[in-house]
Structures are given as C-alpha cells and as structure tokens.
Amino acid sequence: MKNSKMYLSTETMNLGFVRKVEALSGSSVRRCFQCGKCSAGCPMRTFMEHPPNRIVRLLQLGQWERVLAGRSIWYCASCETCSTRCPNKVDLAAIMDALRKLSWDANGPSKESYVQLANRLFIENIKTYGRQYEMRLAAVFNIKSGQFMKDFLLGPKLLTKGKLKVFHQKNRNIGEIEQIFSRIEEMRKKGEAP
Amino acid sequence: MKNVLNYSYYPGCSLHASAKEYDESTKGVFKALRIGLNEVPDWFCCGATPAHNVDELLSLSLCAKNLSLADNVEGDLAVACAACFSRLKTAQHRLTENDIKRKQVETAIAGAVSLEKPVKHLLEILAKDYGLDRLADAVKKPLNGLKVATYYGCLLTRPPDVPELDCCEAPTIMENVIAATGAEPVAWSHRLECCGANFTLSRPGVVLNLSNAILASAKRAGADCIMVACPLCHGNLDIRQKEIEEANGTRYGMPVFYMTQLLGLAVGVPAGKLGLDSMIVNPLPLLKEKGLV
Ligand code: SF4
Ligand code: SF4
Numbered sequence: 001m002k003n004s005k006m007y008l009s010t011e012t013m014n015l016g017f018v019r020k021v022e023a024l025s026g027s028s029v030r031r032c033f034q035c036g037k038c039s040a041g042c043p044m045r046t047f048m049e050h051p052p053n054r055i056v057r058l059l060q061l062g063q064w065e066r067v068l069a070g071r072s073i074w075y076c077a078s079c080e081t082c083s084t085r086c087p088n089k090v091d092l093a094a095i096m097d098a099l100r101k102l103s104w105d106a107n108g109p110s111k112e113s114y115v116q117l118a119n120r121l122f123i124e125n126i127k128t129y130g131r132q133y134e135m136r137l138a139a140v141f142n143i144k145s146g147q148f149m150k151d152f153l154l155g156p157k158l159l160t161k162g163k164l165k166v167f168h169q170k171n172r173n174i175g176e177i178e179q180i181f182s183r184i185e186e187m188r189k190k191g192e193a194p
Numbered sequence: 195m196k197n198v199l200n201y202s203y204y205p206g207c208s209l210h211a212s213a214k215e216y217d218e219s220t221k222g223v224f225k226a227l228r229i230g231l232n233e234v235p236d237w238f239c240c241g242a243t244p245a246h247n248v249d250e251l252l253s254l255s256l257c258a259k260n261l262s263l264a265d266n267v268e269g270d271l272a273v274a275c276a277a278c279f280s281r282l283k284t285a286q287h288r289l290t291e292n293d294i295k296r297k298q299v300e301t302a303i304a305g306a307v308s309l310e311k312p313v314k315h316l317l318e319i320l321a322k323d324y325g326l327d328r329l330a331d332a333v334k335k336p337l338n339g340l341k342v343a344t345y346y347g348c349l350l351t352r353p354p355d356v357p358e359l360d361c362c363e364a365p366t367i368m369e370n371v372i373a374a375t376g377a378e379p380v381a382w383s384h385r386l387e388c389c390g391a392n393f394t395l396s397r398p399g400v401v402l403n404l405s406n407a408i409l410a411s412a413k414r415a416g417a418d419c420i421m422v423a424c425p426l427c428h429g430n431l432d433i434r435q436k437e438i439e440e441a442n443g444t445r446y447g448m449p450v451f452y453m454t455q456l457l458g459l460a461v462g463v464p465a466g467k468l469g470l471d472s473m474i475v476n477p478l479p480l481l482k483e484k485g486l487v
Contacts, residue, residue: 024250026292043388043404047397075400078243079348079388084362093353097246104248118396122244126256130238132207141395172236173263180255183302193251193298 014062021059024098024194027083027091032056038082038092048072052082052092055099068103074112076100101194117145127181130171199323200230201314202267204260204282206275206425207239212433213275213425215469219454220274220316222463227324227332231272234264240281243392254295255302257285262308270312272319274454276424277391279315280349280357286313287356315350316454317423318359321367329374334462336376340484342456343417344368344379345408347427348388371453372421375460382415384408391426398434402441405430409438409446418480419449421456428452432474449477459486 008030018029032053039051050058050072058067067073073096082092104116121140125132171177187193209217224231237260246253261282264271273279286309289296299307320329346365354362363386369379390397390404409431412420422428432450439445450473458468465487470477481487 026288043390044400047400075397077348077388077390077392077400078247080352081348081388083353091353097248097250100248101250114396115393116248119244119247122242123249123252126239126241126245130236131210132239132242134208134211138395171238173238173259176259177238177256179304180259180302181252183304184251184255187251187298187301192301 008060012062013060014064017062017064018059020102021064021095021098024101025091025094027094028088029056029059029090029095031088032060032086032090033088035087037085037087038090041081041085042076043079043081044075044077047075052076052096056090056092056095059095067099068106071112073099073103074115114145117141127177130174130177195228197230198228199269199319201232201269201272201319202264202311203231203233203272204237204264204274204278205233206273206278207242208425208429209274212429213452215472216274216425216428216452216454219452219458219463219468222467223454223458223461226458226461226463227329229319229324230269232267232269234260234267234271237263240278242277242281246281246284247392251295251298251302253281254285254288255299257282258289258299258307259303261285261311261313262303262305264311265308270314270319270323272314272316274316274423275426276315276347276349277426279313282313283356283358315357315359315423317350317367317371320457321371326370326374329371329457333375333460335460335486337372337456337460337484337486338376340377340456340486341380341416341418342372342377343382343412343415343420344372344385345412345420345422345427345431346386347391347422347424348386350423351386368421368423368453372456375457377456377460380412380415380417382411382417384411387411389427389430391424391430394426394429394434398437401430401434402438405434406438406442406444409435409448410444412448413446417448418484419451419477421451421453423453435475447475449473449475449480451477 022029034053036053039045039053042052045051049070055067076096078093080093118141121137125137205217241253241256289307290309351357351360351362351365360367372379390401393400428450455468
C-alpha cells in the first residue's frame with residue numbers, strides 16, 4: 001500500500017450529481033480534503049450513519065445514492081457549525097439543504113419519515129394560515145404519525161400557561177402567500193427554477 | 195416623552211404563542227428604555243428551518259416578501275427570534291450575492307426585492323444602537339449576585355458572514371448585555387451548542403439528549419439560571435426540562451429566562467408584565483432568594 005494514492009476522477013465522481021449539488025448549494029463539494037473538522041463539531045453526528053465529512057466523501061466517490069437513501073441528511077439540525085469551521089469554505093449546511101431538496105423532490109427515498117412529515121406539515125401550515133400554530137402542528141403530526149399519546153401531558157400544561165393559541169388569526173396577506181406558492185410551482189413546471 | 199430610537203418589529207410566530215412572554219417582556223423593556231417598536235402589519239412566517247431544509251426558493255421568497263412588508267414601517271427591522279433573524283439575514287445575504295436566485299425570488303413575489311433595511315436582533319439594538327453604557331445607566335434594580343449562563347445557541351452567530359452580530363466562535367454580546375445589569379455571566383462550555391430545535395416535533399429524543407448536555411453544562415458552571423434570546427431554545431430548555439430530567443434521571447430545576455425578562459427586572463418593568471408566570475420552571479424561588487421580586 002506504500003505508494004497507493006487515491007485520485008478523484010470524473011469517472012468515480014458522477015460529476016453530474018456533484019454539479020447539481022454545487023449549483024443548488026452554492027458550495028464546492030470537490031474542495032473538501034477530509035480533515036473531519038465538520039464532523040468533530042457536529043452536534044448530530046451520533047445520530048447519523050454517515051457523519052458530515054463522510055457525506056462529502058461519498059459524493060466525491062460517486063456514491064450519492066447511499067447518501068440520499070440514508071437518514072443522515074434528515075438528522076442534520078442546520079446549526080451551521082460545519083460551515084462555520086471548514087478550512088476550505090465548504091458550506092456543508094447548504095450542501096445538506098441541497099441534498100434534502102434532491103431527496104424530497106425525488107419523493108424521499110430516505111428512511112427518515114418523521115422529520116419529513118414534520119417539515120411537510122410546517123410548510124402546509126404556512127400556506128393555509130400564513131403563520132405557524134404550534135398546537136395545530138403538533139396535533140396533526142401526532143395523528144399522521146400515529147403517535148396519539150405523544151406529548152400528551154405537555155399540551156394541557158401549555159394551555160393553562162396560555163402558551164397555545166386555540167384560535168387562528170386571519171392573516172390579510174394570505175392571498176399573497178398562496179400566490180408565492182403557486183408562482184414557484186409555475187416556475188418549476190416551466191423549468192425556470194430548481 | 196419622545197422615543198430615543200425607533201424600529202419596525204418582526205416578532206415571528208412563536209412570540210405570538212409559546213413565547214408570548216418574550217414578546218411581552220420585549221415590549222416592556224423597550225418601553226422602559228423609550229425605544230419604539232412598530233409591528234409590521236400582517237407579517238407572515240419566515241419559513242424557519244423546515245422551509246429552507248427542503249426548499250430554498252420558498253424560504254428566500256417568504257423572507258423577501260416579509261422584508262418588503264417591513265419596508266412600509268419606519269426604522270430598522272428589530273427581530274426577537276434567533277431563527278427568524280437567521281433566515282431574514284440569510285435571505286438578504288444570498289439575494290445580494292446571487293443574481294439568479296434574486297430573479298427567481300422576484301418572480302415568486304411578483305415584485306422587486308428590497309434588501310436595504312438593516313435587520314437587527316434585539317441584542318444588537320440593546321448592545322450597539324442603544325449602547326451598554328446607557329443600558330447600565332437605565333438599571334434601577336441591579337441583578338447583583340445572579341449567576342447567569344448566557345446561551346447563544348447556534349443561529350445567533352453562525353455562519354460567520356451572515357448574522358454580523360458578533361464573533362462566531364467567541365462572542366461576548368450576551369455577556370456584555372447581562373453584565374450591564376450587575377448580574378454575573380458564568381463561563382461555560384455549551385453556550386454555542388445546538389439544542390436540536392428542529393426535532394422538537396419529529397424526534398424529541400434528539401432534543402432530550404442535546405438539551406440535557408446544555409443544562410448539565412450550565413449546572414456544572416454554577417449558574418443560577420440560563421438566559422436565552424430564542425423561543426426555540428427556550429421551548430427545549432424550559433418547557434421540556436422536566437422531561438429531560440426524567441429521561442436522564444437527574445434534576446436541574448434551572449429557570450430559563452428570556453434576556454428581556456432579566457433586563458426588564460433590572461430596568462424596573464413590573465414583574466407582572468414580564469410573563470414570569472408563563473415559565474414552566476418556576477423562577478420565583480430563585481428571584482426571591484436574590485431579593486429581586
Ligand atoms: S471541515 Fe471542510 S474540508 Fe474538512 S472534512 Fe469537513 S467539509 Fe471537508
Ligand atoms: S449543520 Fe448539520 S451537518 Fe453541519 S454541524 Fe450542524 S447538524 Fe451537523
């Protein structure tokens with residue numbers, strides 16, 4: 001093994017996918033030299049099957065399918081620690097966003113469904129109400145995920161503290177919000193936006 | 195009396211619900227300091243983490259629209275929630291440097307994006323615009339003897355080029371603000387660690403784990419309480435504290451204050467107007483012991 005060197009080449013890399021990630025994230029994937037600093041500071045690494053530096057490595061080695069199929073990208077907390085510390089200015093937090101979008105658009109081959117469900121409900125709430133209503137979000141999440149009793153004791157306590165709003169205010173900009181959603185959809189249909 | 199400063203105000207969804215005491219105490223402190231806050235009418239959700247998680251264009255568009263609504267109200271935009279602050283600043287940053295994304299967003303919101311108005315977290319307004327000296331002068335009841343663990347969490351200072359609030363790895367702005375009241379900030383290890391806010395709903399186990407480390411670190415440092423500037427951090431450290439204690443077989447009993455609640459006590463806002471009774475971990479025994487209520 002003395003003289004063995006590993007080269008990154010366009011054949012091993014699947015440059016098409018790497019380019020897609022780079023365009024979406026605005027960050028280089030190829031610049032990473034595997035120092036591991038991102039993973040050293042990542043608060044979520046213990047929950048991930050591939051820590052952040054390995055995610056980048058897998059992309060460099062053309063094994064993006066493993067990345068998209070795994071749950072690591074959904075366990076990233078978007079805390080920006082990795083992007084803050086990378087000596088090569090690899091914006092890993094943005095790469096994680098890009099990978100989630102690619103997995104999301106492909107209708108989530110990932111095993112991690114709860115995080116995706118929570119994201120979906122959160123976004124639907126914006127579309128319907130304009131703002132987040134935490135109690136509604138939690139209730140619908142529990143029903144859809146089949147965890148009816150989850151946080152059962154937390155609810156009443158928050159209610160008595162006046163922390164959960166039961167009634168929704170009407171937002172006068174709701175029409176505007178709906179239009180933002182539909183214009184984005186429109187752009188995507190025409191291939192004008194990712 | 196005339197206000198010394200005036201801002202437009204984006205409270206964010208949490209401040210109208212689970213973090214209403216943050217909203218209430220912010221208004222109390224700003225009124226006492228004679229800083230005007232005018233809420234942006236019909237603002238909407240910034241998209242927070244879930245939107246940028248899977249759909250950057252949506253996230254940028256929601257923020258851009260909010261920024262243009264804010265343009266109708268006078269004054270720099272004051273933001274209380276660290277997550278909203280991070281999203282709005284990120285949008286300004288990305289849309290300034292990336293023409294392609296800016297054009298897409300302009301199509302989505304059917305209008306020009308306006309990126310001029312400075313977006314400021316409350317901390318920045320208090321420490322820089324209002325000023326630490328003036329803040330110290332406004333203190334009526336010094337918080338002497340109160341040991342405070344100042345918790346930044348992840349989004350107030352990161353990534354380095356976006357929030358422009360303070361140094362990303364060794365910030366001091368929270369310590370400076372609370373020290374101005376006479377309280378004693380403690381040195382501790384977890385002030386910049388993530389509490390796992392994005393998993394509150396989907397994977398609470400993550401929160402129990404990460405937030406436990408934060409509470410344990412504050413306890414080790416000898417803090418009487420934790421001070422936060424983000425409703426999501428607060429939700430995890432305060433609302434879930436009992437659950438965290440049960441899951442880890444320990445007991446912290448650590449009150450978690452919004453910075454504006456502590457500042458409010460110091461500058462003479464009546465305790466009844468700071469939402470102290472909304473806190474799940476009861477802060478009154480501590481405040482009584484220190485002679486602060
Ligand atoms: S910190 Fe940067 S260079 Fe180092 S392993 Fe992570 S992404 Fe690669
Ligand atoms: S942004 Fe994601 S990958 Fe990066 S350190 Fe935070 S949790 Fe880890």
